[in-house]
Amino acid sequence: MENKEKIPNVENVVIIGSGPAGYTAAIYAARANLQPLLVTGFNSGGIPGGQLMTTTFVENYPGFPDGVLGPELMDLMKAQAERWGTNLYESDVVSINTDSHPFELKTLEGTIKSNSIIIATGASANRLGVINEDKFWSKGISACAICDGATPQFRGEELAVIGGGDSACEEAAYLTKYGSKVHLIVRSEKLRASAAMVDRVKANPKIAIHWNTKVEKADGSEWLEKIETIHSQEGKGEINIKGLFYAIGHTPNTKFLGSKIDLDNKGYIACKSGRPETSIEGIFAAGDVVDSEWRQGVTAAGTGCMAALATERWLAEKNLAKTIVRETPEPEKKLNSSDFNEEEVNEDTFDSNSEWQKGSYALRKLYHESKKPILVIFSSPSCGPCHVLKPQLKRVIKELDGAVLGVEIDIDKDQDIAKQAGINGTPTVQLFKEKLLKKQWQGVKQRSEFKEAIKNII
Numbered sequence: 001m002e003n004k005e006k007i008p009n010v011e012n013v014v015i016i017g018s019g020p021a022g023y024t025a026a027i028y029a030a031r032a033n034l035q036p037l038l039v040t041g042f043n044s045g046g047i048p049g050g051q052l053m054t055t056t057f058v059e060n061y062p063g064f065p066d067g068v069l070g071p072e073l074m075d076l077m078k079a080q081a082e083r084w085g086t087n088l089y090e091s092d093v094v095s096i097n098t099d100s101h102p103f104e105l106k107t108l109e110g111t112i113k114s115n116s117i118i119i120a121t122g123a124s125a126n127r128l129g130v131i132n133e134d135k136f137w138s139k140g141i142s143a144c145a146i147c148d149g150a151t152p153q154f155r156g157e158e159l160a161v162i163g164g165g166d167s168a169c170e171e172a173a174y175l176t177k178y179g180s181k182v183h184l185i186v187r188s189e190k191l192r193a194s195a196a197m198v199d200r201v202k203a204n205p206k207i208a209i210h211w212n213t214k215v216e217k218a219d220g221s222e223w224l225e226k227i228e229t230i231h232s233q234e235g236k237g238e239i240n241i242k243g244l245f246y247a248i249g250h251t252p253n254t255k256f257l258g259s260k261i262d263l264d265n266k267g268y269i270a271c272k273s274g275r276p277e278t279s280i281e282g283i284f285a286a287g288d289v290v291d292s293e294w295r296q297g298v299t300a301a302g303t304g305c306m307a308a309l310a311t312e313r314w315l316a317e318k319n320l321a322k323t324i325v326r327e328t329p330e331p332e333k334k335l336n337s338s339d340f341n342e343e344e345v346n347e348d349t350f351d352s353n354s355e356w357q358k359g360s361y362a363l364r365k366l367y368h369e370s371k372k373p374i375l376v377i378f379s380s381p382s383c384g385p386c387h388v389l390k391p392q393l394k395r396v397i398k399e400l401d402g403a404v405l406g407v408e409i410d411i412d413k414d415q416d417i418a419k420q421a422g423i424n425g426t427p428t429v430q431l432f433k434e435k436l437l438k439k440q441w442q443g444v445k446q447r448s449e450f451k452e453a454i455k456n457i458i
């Protein structure tokens with residue numbers, strides 16, 4: 001993901017958020033020659049690519065008869081937006097100033113001015129706040145079964161999911177691939193999921209549903225070992241589990257707006273019915289941040305399109321659009337271009353100088369023989385944040401001119417290595433020099449953090 005090299009004085013349109021709504025708005029605005037700037041998000045409100053980065057197969061997005069992996073769908077949207085000239089800016093918007101025009105957006109690094117704004121910041125997974133939640137966060141407790149389910153500590157163990165909606169049911173079913181049994185903890189006596197999903201969960205012999213039950217406390221030593229529960233009639237209970245996954249709904253990502261824009265009583269942006277206009281002229285909104293009801297990839301994309309078309313009209317009407325002139329009517333096709341080898345290497349294909357290789361063979365060889373530091377990313381195929389992080393690490397390695405070598409380990413395939421390395425979630429990155437672990441990171445971090453750590457040991 002690129003940080004924009006040069007930000008002009010006043011943008012035509014800044015799109016906030018890189019989920020289906022944000023990328024669709026970007027594709028439309030870019031094709032209208034408005035050269036949008038899209039702020040991808042970083043720490044606030046999810047991850048770049050949005051909520052679909054945290055799921056496996058999306059089976060209901062039109063155009064993919066065999067389904068498509070969520071992270072792959074988002075990679076495709078991103079590539080399409082970039083191909084038509086969207087500038088991506090990897091940061092969070094911290095606040096916006098709408099008191100004067102052009103609007104001002106404060107990011108983590110500075111201020112951007114823009115004639116119009118499209119807000120597509122989606123919604124974030126809620127936390128419960130049970131006792132010891134922070135202690136066991138990433139040590140047994142997770143908000144993303146799809147991202148973390150494949151970790152070695154969960155294999156063959158009893159696990160639990162909290163929630164009663166579609167996400168909870170989907171996650172419980174998904175986790176039966178890894179756990180010996182999955183407890184679905186439902187605070188009422190009914191599931192709120194679709195009928196098909198409820199049938200699927202009830203028919204699964206590995207899922208035990210605990211009705212009218214709340215989780216009060218997580219417990220264990222280094223890793224989660226059990227939860228204490230309260231049943232509305234039977235009182236306190238305990239369940240021994242090694243993993244607890246939250247699937248308890250979402251909060252719209254509107255905090256950074258303060259009181260600048262009208263929100264509805266649930267905190268979603270209030271737009272005119274069926275339209276993308278917000279309470280401020282020139283500011284539009286799309287996707288889950290305006291939608292507490294439908295909340296789907298395709299509805300988010302649809303409203304992203306509406307927001308971009310409305311923005312284009314508004315800018316033209318106000319005579320504010322500064323369109324770019326293209327040298328060729330259609331930009332070059334870039335799909336499937338990769339600078340790095342994505343195949344797992346073996347004895348015949350291993351190259352001690354290659355900047356990025358995949359698999360346990362490469363790791364063993366480099367770990368024992370390389371004089372250069374090695375950066376190991378532990379990933380899993382369905383981990384959305386891994387899709388975000390990998391291009392960043394590749395860019396760091398390139399910028400350091402090969403002074404460090406990258407290896408990717410798929411923890412689904414190389415479980416023993418993941419266990420030996422103490423991996424308890426993906427993505428995890430470890431930096432080694434001459435067999436010594438120098439630093440470890442979990443989750444998506446800024447490129448500068450990796451660069452600094454590597455420079456310190458070169």
Ligand SMILES: Cc1cc2nc3c(=O)[nH]c(=O)nc-3n(C[C@H](O)[C@H](O)[C@H](O)COP(=O)(O)OP(=O)(O)OC[C@H]3O[C@@H](n4cnc5c(N)ncnc54)[C@H](O)[C@@H]3O)c2cc1C
Binds near residue numbers: 016049058300
């Ligand atoms: C587990 C799961 C499975 C799902 N499966 C399906 C499915 O199969 N089919 C389907 O159609 N839908 C599915 N959905 C729903 C779908 O993911 C959402 O409806 C859709 O992603 C909403 O898109 P969006 O663009 O509005 O927001 P999001 O996807 O939530 O994206 C929001 C973006 O805004 C960014 N952001 C937030 N705050 C800021 C800020 N302050 N500054 C900058 N950026 C910010 C975030 O980083 C993110 O990039 C699923 C959702 C989940 C959680």
